[in-house]
Amino acid sequence: MPCVRNYVTTKPIQLSALSMGENATVVEITAGEAAAKRLADLGFVRGGHVEMLRTGRPCLVRIGTACIGLGRELQEVILINRNDTNGRAKRLSGETT
Amino acid sequence: MARSLPVHTPATTRVVALVGNPNTGKSTIFAALTGMRQRIGNYPGITVEKRTGTVSDPERNLQLEILDLPGTYSLSVHADDEAVVLDALLGTHGMGPRPDVIVAVVDASNLRRNLFFTTQVLELGQPVVVALNMIDIAERAGMNIDVSALAKELGVPVVPIVASKGNGIDGLRDAIAQSTTSQPSSRCQSFPDCVCAELDGLCASLAASGDGESAVSSRAEAIQTLLSPGGYHESRLVERCGLGLAEELAERRDRISAAGESIVEVEAQVRYAWIDRVLPGVVSHVKRSHKSGSEIADRFLTHRVIGLIVFIVLMGGCFQSIYAWTTPLMNGIDATFGVLSDVISGIMPTGALRSLVVNGILAGIGSVLVFLPQILVLFFFLAILEDCGYMARAAFLLDRWMALLGLNGKSFFPLLSSFACAVPGILATRSIESRRDRMVTIMIAPLMSCSARLPVYALLIAAFVPPTQLLGGVISLQALTLLAMYSVGAIVAIPIALLLKKTILKGKPQSFLLELPTYKWPSPRTVFVRVYEQGREFCVTAGTIIFAVTVVIWALGYYPRPASIAADHQTQRDAITAQFHASTTASDMPTEQHDELHAAYEEQISHIDQSEAGAYLRQSILGRTGKFFEPIVRPLGWDWRVGTGVIAAFAAREVLVATLGTIYNLGDDQDETSAGLREQMKAATWEDGTPVFNLAVALSIMVFFALCCQCAATLAVIQRETQSWQWPVLAFTYMTGLAYVAALATYQITIRLT
Known part of the structure; x- marks a missing residue:
């Protein structure tokens, strides 16, 4: 689904660039095949929404209803677009109100 | 009395496989269904062995x-x-027949991620029952x-259950029984056309x-083979069908990529898209509370500083309780x-x-x-921490510290399990994806202080470390020494x-990748089962291996019994008796003087008895x-008795305590009441009369045990897991060498300081 309000974001950034509490949309996974497959199966796919719960190595993100800890290398291969901080992130988890 | 029973045809056996994401309560459902005792882990890799149980209907x-x-x-x-x-699930690689029914366990509070795996399972073509577990947690979260x-x-049938409370288990059992008679159902996801074409081609x-797989499961297998490059399916199929398949796969993948689809992502995209389409019609959100309890707890427990302090305090508390709670019980068992x-x-004749x-x-x-009470308390704490979901947080917190070892947080699980026993710890390394990381973890796992070392520490600490209270009574020097021994290996x-x-x-x-499950109250049943199983295992070991070794050690220490020793001592005894009788024949001797002489006589006799027992022991095979x-x-500061005990303990560590118990009892005056091993060790002397044991010797023995690989079971499991002799030999050699050098250093340094 194309993002209409794309003006906020310009270039995809690494997941590690997010601050605590920020929401983002996954744009691309640049990992090797095995790691990319593993991330994808856990829900890190293009268009997936993530929330940064705790920054650092490893960081803690929420994807859907799951809480996942990710090491530094994996944070660097997940490229995201920061969501509009005013608009509430629309989750793919069926939590849409 | 004889009531004719209805004639039964033999019951049909159906194989039911329980699958699901980690932390969905699969093992709890298994225990509830079968009533079989079963260890439950809160992290991937703990239930790595095939576990079966039977239910009759x-x-x-x-x-x-x-x-x-x-x-x-x-x-x-x-x-x-x-x-x-x-x-x-496929019935391949000697795992037995394909299951007749698959039960997909799903965490209701984490439905989206769980359904991904469920959709994969549905495509296997077997009848599926979905067990929707933890609906209580989902409801509390407002779903x-x-x-x-x-x-x-x-x-497919969906059965809502709360496995921890046993709710819905009957319904699940019925659904399983019914679905075995119904037709296999399957719902396959529709992949983009370009992928579908390649999948159909690969299936064909x-x-x-012609390897005889059913068409539907071939499709499921084709998906995993085609869309997971370099994965297990691919290597397995290439092994089976030859290199031609590898080329075919490469070509098909190229065509998919050319059509603009991502090989590794397309499956997740298709499945999650379907789930996201379906979920709004299934889940309605009543009102999501702003922050759940789990999130609030994680604010502190995963915090880099606060979380680590909590972790250290928790561990310190565990060790302190192991000491504080068990002393009365241990004294009771001793008595x-x-x-x-x-x-x-009293009732058996001498001999x-x-x-x-x-x-x-x-x-x-x-x-x-x-030492059973201490082991039970240790496992009680481990089971609670595991069952409530804290272990994953500990792994998260310790990832950066594990990085110091060149490992990631996932190695923390096996290493922590190794503090209980290295054998399940080494089995748990199967969840580590990288082979190198796994090998390193296996090689250092036996260094973690397992529960078999606890008896050795406990004995020596209680006997030779003063119970001084430190920090105003918060922790005792004894507990601190125990903590230190547990840290040495780490x-x-x-x-x-x-x-x-x-x-x-x-x-x-x-790189670290781990899900942190929602916190839950530990289920008393799970904790009880875990503690019970470990306690039983400890008693079985004590009753078999340790029993056998003890009897052998006793025999080696009892035989041979040269007649000359008995004759020698008998001559001495006779001489003293004669002397005593001669000196007491005077009829006018006052009673006090007679008593005094009698006491001296008794003491001399007891000395001779002890020296006789000691002579026998020194003459025995064990002594020599x-x-x-x-x-x-x-x-290292050890006398030959300690040395013998340590050698005997190479089969299993607990043997040391048993061996010392046997050796000191044999060398003891046998008519004396047993004063307990601790007292006997305190009383043990070198030939010149100086005590054998002091703080330096105790520390040197403990350090040796902390580092040495004295466990046949561990070496056997390393051999089995690595499929080579090189690794167990390496583990044994480096650990034994290290233990000797460290014990030597400990003794030589401590003896100069004290």
């Missing part, structure tokens, strides 16, 4: 054989424990799940190679065995048999069983792991062997 004349499989997020295999799931709508979308060529051996000494029972069996087993593991990573197991650590090895262990 006489009404339907069915016998259900239930198979508990490791938790996995996907059918595409990344780690060894996931390969077990796949083999079991309302329409179970019938979910069943309709999935096309797999069918042409019971003391009374028991007194009673038996080899009484010596075997009292000095061999009772002394040996008693000295080990005394600290030494750091340079060892780094060395392995720099030399024979070079490679970057695998120990003496032979004494020059080697002397620099």
Whole structure:
């Protein structure tokens, strides 16, 4: 689904660039095949929404209803677009109100 | 009385496989269904072994054989424990027949991620029942799940359950029994056309190679083979069908990429898209509370500083309680065995048999069983921490510290399990994806202080470390020493792991990836089962291996019994008796003087008895062997008795305590009441009369035990897991060498400081 309000974001950034509490949309996974497959199966796919719960190595993100800890290398291969901080992130988890 | 029974045809056996994501309560469901005792882990890799249990359903004349499989997020295999799931579901690689029914366990509070795996399972072509577990947690989080709508979308029965409370288990059992008679249902996801074409093509060529798989499961297998490059399916199929398949796969993948689809992402996109379309009609959100309890707890417990402090305080508390809670119980067990051996000494005639029972069996087993309370308390804490979900947080917190070892946080689970026992710890390494990381973890796991070392520490600390209170009574010096002994192995593991990573197991650590499950109250049943199983195992070991070794050690220490020793001592005894009688014949001797003489006489006799027992022991095979090895262990501050005990303990560590119990009892005056091993060790002296044991010797023995690989079971499991002799030999050599050097240093330094 194309993002209409794309003006906020310009270039995809690494997941590690997010601050605590920020929401983002996954744009691309640049990992090797095995790691990319593993991330994808856990829900890190293009268009997936993530929330940064705790920054650092490893960081803690929420994807859907799951809480996942990710090491530094994996944070660097997940490229995201920061969501509009005013608009509430629309989750793919069926939590849409 | 004779009531004719209705004639039954033999019950039909159905194989039921339990699968699901990690932390969905699969093992709890398994235990609730089968009533079988079963260990439950809160992290991937703990239930790596095939576990089966049977339920009979006489009404339907069915016998259900239930198979508990490791938790996995996907059918595409990344780690060894996931390969077990796949083999079991496909009935390949000697995992037995394909299951007749698959029960997909789903965490209701985390439906989206769980359904990904469920959709994969649905495509296997076997009848599926979905067990919707933890609906209570989902409801508390404000989710309302329409179970019938979910069943309709999935096309299979969905049974809501709360496994921890046993709710819905009957319904699940019925659903399993019914679905075995219904037709297999399958709902396949529609992939983009370009992918579909390649999948159909691959299916066709797999069918042409004719390996007898059913068409539907071939499709499921084709998906995992085509869309998971370099994965387990691919290598397995290439092995089976030859290199032509590898080329075919490469071509098909190129065509998919050319059509603009991502090989590794397309499956997740298709499945999650379907789930996201279905979920709004299934889940309605009543009102999501702003922050759940889990999130609030994680604010502190995963905090880099606060979380680490909490972790250290928790661990310190555990060790302190192991000491504080168990002392009365241990004293009780000690006293019971003391009374028991007194009673038996009283009723049995003197001789080899009484010596075997009292000095061999009772002394040996008693000295080990005394530590049962401490082991139970240790496992009680581990089970609670595991069951409530804290272990994953600990792994998260410690990832950056594990990075110091060149490993990631995932190695923390196996290493922590190794503090209980290295054998399950090494089995748990199967969830580590990187082979190098796994090997390093296996090599350092035996350094973690396992529960078998606890008896050794406990004995020596209680006897030789003063119970001084530190920090105003918060922690005692004894508890601190125990903590230090537990840390020694872990600290030494750091340079060892780094060395392995720099030399024979070079490679970057695998990046950390781990789900943190929602916190829940530990289920008393799970905790009880875990503690009970470990306690039982400890008693069985005490009753078998330790029993056998004790009897052998007793025999080696009892025989041979040269007649010359008995004759020598008898001559001495006779001389003293004669002297005593001669000096007391004077009729006018006052009673006090007579009593005094009699006491002196008794003392002399008892000295002779002790020297006789000591002479026998030194003459025995055990004594001579120990003496032979004494020059080697002397620099560590040990006498030959300790040396003998340590050698005997190479089969299993607990043997040391039992062996010392036997040796000290044999060398003791046998008519004396058993004063307990601790007192006997305090009283032990070198030939010149100086005590054998002091703080330096105790520390040196403990350090040796902390670092030495004295466990046949561990070496055997390393051999089995690595499929080579090189690794167990390496583990044994480096640990024994390290233990000797460290014990030497400990003794030589402590003896100069004290």
